[in-house]
Structures are given as structure tokens and as C-alpha cells.
Amino acid sequence: MRRLRTSLLTAALVFPSIAALAGEADDLQRAIDVARQGAKDLANLDELKAAREDLALLDVWLRSAWTLRSEEKYNEVRVVLDRCQAQADMIRETIVASKISLEAAQKEGELKALRDEIARTKQAINAAMAKKASLEGKGRS
Amino acid sequence: MIGDLRIVAPRLVALAVSVVACLGACATAPKPPELETLERLRADPGAAAAAKRAPDLVKSADHWLAKARQDWQENDIEDAVHEAMMGIIKLKQALALAEQDRGKSRIINAQAEHESAADQHQRLKRDLSALNEQVALLERLQVQAAERRKLEEQLSAEKQLLDVERQKATVVEKITEAELALKTAETVNAPKHAPPLFQEAKDLLARAQQEVQQRTYDAALVTAELAKKKADEAAQAAKPHYQREAESAESRMRAEALARDAAAIPRVVVRRDTRGSLQRLVIPIRSDELFRGRETMVAAGREAVLDSVAALVKKYPTYPVQVIGYTDSRGRSGELLALSLARAQTVYSALIVRGVDARRIVVSGQGSSEAISDNRTTTGRAQNNRVEVVFLYQ
Numbered sequence: 001m002r003r004l005r006t007s008l009l010t011a012a013l014v015f016p017s018i019a020a021l022a023g024e025a026d027d028l029q030r031a032i033d034v035a036r037q038g039a040k041d042l043a044n045l046d047e048l049k050a051a052r053e054d055l056a057l058l059d060v061w062l063r064s065a066w067t068l069r070s071e072e073k074y075n076e077v078r079v080v081l082d083r084c085q086a087q088a089d090m091i092r093e094t095i096v097a098s099k100i101s102l103e104a105a106q107k108e109g110e111l112k113a114l115r116d117e118i119a120r121t122k123q124a125i126n127a128a129m130a131k132k133a134s135l136e137g138k139g140r141s
Numbered sequence: 142m143i144g145d146l147r148i149v150a151p152r153l154v155a156l157a158v159s160v161v162a163c164l165g166a167c168a169t170a171p172k173p174p175e176l177e178t179l180e181r182l183r184a185d186p187g188a189a190a191a192a193k194r195a196p197d198l199v200k201s202a203d204h205w206l207a208k209a210r211q212d213w214q215e216n217d218i219e220d221a222v223h224e225a226m227m228g229i230i231k232l233k234q235a236l237a238l239a240e241q242d243r244g245k246s247r248i249i250n251a252q253a254e255h256e257s258a259a260d261q262h263q264r265l266k267r268d269l270s271a272l273n274e275q276v277a278l279l280e281r282l283q284v285q286a287a288e289r290r291k292l293e294e295q296l297s298a299e300k301q302l303l304d305v306e307r308q309k310a311t312v313v314e315k316i317t318e319a320e321l322a323l324k325t326a327e328t329v330n331a332p333k334h335a336p337p338l339f340q341e342a343k344d345l346l347a348r349a350q351q352e353v354q355q356r357t358y359d360a361a362l363v364t365a366e367l368a369k370k371k372a373d374e375a376a377q378a379a380k381p382h383y384q385r386e387a388e389s390a391e392s393r394m395r396a397e398a399l400a401r402d403a404a405a406i407p408r409v410v411v412r413r414d415t416r417g418s419l420q421r422l423v424i425p426i427r428s429d430e431l432f433r434g435r436e437t438m439v440a441a442g443r444e445a446v447l448d449s450v451a452a453l454v455k456k457y458p459t460y461p462v463q464v465i466g467y468t469d470s471r472g473r474s475g476e477l478l479a480l481s482l483a484r485a486q487t488v489y490s491a492l493i494v495r496g497v498d499a500r501r502i503v504v505s506g507q508g509s510s511e512a513i514s515d516n517r518t519t520t521g522r523a524q525n526n527r528v529e530v531v532f533l534y535q
Contacts, residue, residue, distance in 0.1 A: 054233075079223060086230045093237035100244030107251035114258045121265040128272040135279035139286070 028069050028077050035084050036062055042091050050098030051091045058087045170216050175225035176209050182232050191235035194242050198235035202228040308358040315365035316353065319346050322372035326379060330386070331372075334379035342371035392534050396420060399457050399532055406449040420534045424450060425513070428468075428484060428526035437483035439491060447488065450530050451495030454502075462502045463531040464489045469522035470509040482506025488528045 039058050046055065065080040182188065183206060192199040205228030212221035323342055326332075331339040345368035352361035396413075403411040403424050412423050426446055433440045439447065454462055466481030466488075482505065489504045515521035 083223065083227060083230065086227060086234075090230045090234035090237065093234050093241065097237040097240035097244060100241050100248065104244040104247035104251060107248050107255065111251045111255045111258060114255060114262060118258060118262050118265060121262065121269055125265060125269050125272060128269060128276050132272060132276050132279060135276065135283060138283060139279065 024074055025069065025072065028065075028074060028081070031081050032062060032065050032069060032077075035065075035081060035088065038088050039084075042088060042095065046091070046095050046098075048095075048098045048102060051094045054087060054091050054094065058084055058091065061087065169214060170218050172213060173209075173218060173222045173225060175222050175229065176206075176213055179206055179209065179225045179228040179232065182229060182236075187236055187239065188232065190243075191232065191239040194239040195235035198231045198238070202231035202235065204228075205231060305356075305358065308362070309353070312349070312353055312358045312361045312365060315362055315369065316346065316349050319349065319365045319369035319372055322369045322376065326372045326376035329376050329379040329383035331375040331379035331383075334382035334386075335375040338371050338375035338378055342368050342375055345371055389535070395457065395459075396422060396532075396534050399453070399460070402453055402456065403532075406446065406453065409446065409449075418535060422532040422534070424453070424530040424532075425524075425527045426450070426488070426530065427523060428528065429523055431488070431528065432484060435480060437480065437487055439487055444491065447491045448495065450488075451492045451497055454492060454497045454530070454532075455495075457532065458498070458501070460501075460532040460534055462497075463529070463533065464492070464502055464504045465529045465531060466506040467511060467513075467525060467527050467529065468509050469525040470512065470516040471522070474508055477508040478506050480506070481508050484528050488530070492530075 039055065039062060042051070042058075043055050046052065061080055061084050065077050065084065068074075068077045068080060179202070183202065188199065205224045209221045209224035209228060212218070212224060319342070323339075323346060326335070326339055326342065345364050349361045349364035349368055352358070352364055399422055400411060400413065403409070403422060406424065408430065409424055409426065412425070414421050414423065430446055431439050431443050454460075464485045466483070466485030468477040468481045470477075472480075485504045485506050489499075489502055492502065493499050509516070509525065512521075512525045513527075514524035516525055
């Protein structure tokens with residue numbers, strides 16, 4: 001009877017923790033899946049390949065998280081996932097920065113082209129003024 | 142003692158090994174590359190701007206850096222690596238945000254400058270367009286001026302040509318006039334009647350034609366006018382002579398015809414004589430051809446000769462005609478004059494009756510004067526008794 005009581009007590013203590021552990025594994029798997037999908041989205045978003053190395057590193061870490069999850073090292077998984085989340089945030093900002101930089105470069109390129117055009121127009125004006133002066137001189141003579 | 146040493150020595154060796162091992166275990170591990178990377182990033186000048194833009198992130202990075210250093214110092218390399226990576230991530234995120242701000246600022250500046258430059262460009266384009274229009278206008282004006290000059294030159298050349306042609310035409314006209322004048326002079330026989338003038342006109346005309354060939358139209362014009370003038374003068378000079386000559390010839394021819402026709406009248410012997418500048422064709426009609434004895438009326442049946450004479454007078458209507466009566470010398474002079482006049486008037490009347498214009502005829506009686514034969518003989522007296530119808534001409 002005592003043994004039964006001890007067994008029941010043990011089961012009462014062990015089963016919830018087993019169930020909890022099983023729920024945590026699923027949660028981590030979902031988190032990893034979500035992070036993977038996020039990494040894919042970021043890769044698609046990175047048209048300029050500005051965060052290629054960081055994305056590669058993120059991929060490595062996600063694989064590592066998956067391995068650790070398989071090894072049921074859930075705490076380590078969480079640590080890696082936290083890092084992956086931070087990496088993903090950083091990558092997103094890097095991609096945005098690269099796009100803004102590209103846009104800025106494009107705008108500056110347009111500005112440079114316009115300035116070049118202004119310089120050419122000024123040259124054309126000078127040439128036209130010289131031609132006009134010449135024609136007026138001829139007309140007077 | 143030695144025995145004690147034998148017992149203590151291994152223990153000392155073991156202690157020494159333990160101390161060395163302990164010391165080895167307590168030595169700091171090599172710095173993880175992630176930590177080095179984080180430190181390098183943190184020392185980058187860009188980190189200062191990142192700290193302004195995202196102080197929380199940089200603060201977090203600094204926190205991770207400190208922890209990583211500490212864990213590394215404590216040889217907790219795994220944690221140190223993780224913490225360094227977290228620091229790198231935070232710092233790179235802060236750097237990315239700063240980069241975003243810089244990019245946005247560049248965009249704003251570029252857009253602002255672009256707008257300003259676009260305005261300037263538009264102004265410049267307008268200026269250039271206006272200038273180009275002015276230049277095009279000036280060029281068009283110059284082209285038009287050149288075309289106008291060319292046209293004026295062409296017109297001038299054509300005008301000159303026209304002037305030359307007109308001058309040539311004038312000269313040719315003058316030459317033609319001179320030729321005509323020369324021909325006119327020739328028609329009045331100027332070569333004969335005014336040879337120096339005619340020759341001079343001819344020479345001048347030849348010279349004018351030569352000058353036309355040499356295209357010296359001014360000289361040709363003067364020469365042609367001079368030639369015409371000389372030809373006119375020659376014609377003027379020759380005309381009276383020619384007219385006289387022509388009239389004389391005509392008169393002569395007419396007189397010849399008259400003489401021929403008069404000679405054809407039966408029983409009449411026509412004679413011609415001259416009195417001063419006048420030529421006379423005399424048709425003497427014996428009185429016995431017309432009258433009986435001393436009668437003054439034409440005897441019947443003796444008018445045939447009057448018909449012939451009247452026809453002749455009418456045929457040559459330009460000649461003035463005298464009808465003169467003559468007698469022989471028998472009788473008193475007064476009676477003879479009256480008889481001769483009466484007979485002349487009878488003939489005159491007979492001619493008038495036959496249609497002769499009375500204004501052409503002058504009647505006179507000369508009596509016995511101007512006898513044409515001997516009054517001492519009968520034949521002579523018969524010849525002297527006569528009525529003469531005289532045609533006068535020069």
C-alpha cells in the first residue's frame with residue numbers, strides 16, 4: 001500500500017512534467033518553424049543580398065536549434081532561438097538600410113545626372129549666346 | 142630522514158603536479174573571435190552615430206560585451222561566444238538603423254537638391270530654348286537677307302542685261318530709222334543729188350552697225366542718230382532736185398504723149414517751141430479748115446477738127462491752153478486783131494461746148510503778127526490765117 005502510494009505520488013509528480021516537456025518541445029518546434037519561415041521571408045526580402053552572410057548564420061543557428069531540440073536541450077534551444085530572433089531583427093533592419101541606401105544612391109545618381117544635364121545646358125547656353133552675338137555682329141555688318 | 146623523504150617526495154611531486162594542473166586550469170583561454178569582432182565593431186567610429194540613433198541597442202550591446210568579457214575571463218567560453226554574438230547582433234542592428242537614418246537623410250537631401258536643380262534646369266532650358274529661338278530667328282533672318290541680296294544681285298544683273306538689251310533695241314531701232322532714212326534718201330536719188338551727205342550718212346550707218354557688233358551701244362546710238370540726220374539732210378537736199386527731175390520727166394513724157402496724140406489729128410501739123418522757160422505744143426488749125434472767107438463762125442461740116450482738139454484738151458487736163466487767133470497781113474491792123482480774136486473766141490466757145498473747162502483756156506487775138514509763112518503768096522497767107530491751140534508746159 002505504501003509502495004502504491006509512493007508510485008501514485010511519483011506518477012502524479014512525473015506525468016505532468018512529462019506532459020509539460022512534450023508541450024515545450026512542440027512549442028519550440030513551432031518557434032523554430034516560425035523562425036525558419038521568417039528567415040525564408042527575409043531571404044526573399046533581401047533582393048540586394050546585403051544580409052547574405054547574416055542570413056547564412058541565421059540558417060546555421062536554426063539548424064543548431066533544431067538539433068538541440070532533437071537532443072531535448074530545450075534551454076539551449078531557447079537561448080539559440082532568442083539569438084535567432086535578435087539576428088532576424090537585425091537582418092530586417094539591415095535589409096531596410098540597404099534598400100534605403102540603394103534608393104539614396106539612385107536619388108543621388110539622378111541628382112548627378114541632372115547636374116550633368118545642367119552643366120551641358122549651361123554649355124549649350126554659352127554656345128548659343130556666342131552664336132547669337134556672332135549672328136548679331138554679322139547682321140550689323 | 143631519508144625514509145621520510147622517500148615518503149614525502151612522491152607527495153611533493155603529486156602536489157606540484159596538482160599545483161601545475163590547477164594553475165593550467167585557472168589560465169585565461171584565448172579570446173573568442175566573436176568577442177574580437179564585437180570589440181572591433183564597438184571601436185568603429187560608426188558606433189558613436191549608432192549610439193545616438195539607437196542608444197538602447199548599443200547599451201544592450203555594451204552589456205553583452207561586458208558579460209562576454211567577464212565569461213571569457215572566467216573561461217566560460219561558450220557563454221562568452223554567445224554573449225559576443227548577441228552584442229554583435231545588437232550593435233549591427235544599431236548600425237543598420239543609423240545607416241537607415243543616413244540613407245533617409247541622403248534621400249531627403251538629394252530630393253531637395255533635385256527639386257532645386259530641376260527648377261534651375263527648367264529655367265536654364267527655358268533660357269536655352271529662348272536663345273535657340275533667337276538664334277534660329279537670326280539665322281533665318283540672315284538666310285533671308287542672303288536670299289534678298291542674291292535676288293537683288295540677280296535683279297540688278299537682269300536689269301543691266303535688260304538695259305543693255307533695251308539700249309541695243311534702241312540702237313537697232315535707230316539704225317533701222319537711219320536705214321529707212323537712207324532708203325528714203327535713195328528714193329529721192331540722194332546719191333546723185335546730195336552725194337557728200339548721202340555718203341556720209343552711209344558711212345555713219347556702217348560705223349553704227351560695226352559699233353553694235355562691238356557692243357558699244359552708246360556710241361552706236363549717237364552714230365545711228367547722226368546717220369539718220371545726215372540721211373534726212375541728204376533726202377531734204379536731194380528732194381527738190383529729185384522732184385524737179387521727176388516732174389520734168391513726167392512732164393516730158395506727158396508732153397511726148399500729148400505731141401503724139403496731137404500729131405494724130407488729121408490735117409494738122411503740130412510744132413513745138415520754147416518761150417522763156419515754157420515749152421509750147423502748138424496745134425495750128427488753118428482758118429480755111431474752119432471758116433469761109435473772113436467769117437468768124439465755123440462753117441457747117443468743118444467741126445471735125447474741133448472735136449479732135451477738144452478731145453485732146455480734155456485728155457490732158459493739167460495743161461493750160463491758149464487759143465490764139467492769127468491772120469495774114471492783108472487789111473488794117475485793128476481789123477485783123479478783131480478778126481483773129483473773134484475766130485479764137487469761136488474756137489474757144491466750140492471747145493467749151495465740147496466739155497473743156499473754160500478756166501484752163503486763155504483766148505487772145507494776135508492779128509498778123511507771128512507769121513509763120515510768107516504773106517506775099519497765097520499758100521503763105523492761108524498758113525498765116527490760123528487759130529493756134531497751144532498747150533503750155535515746162
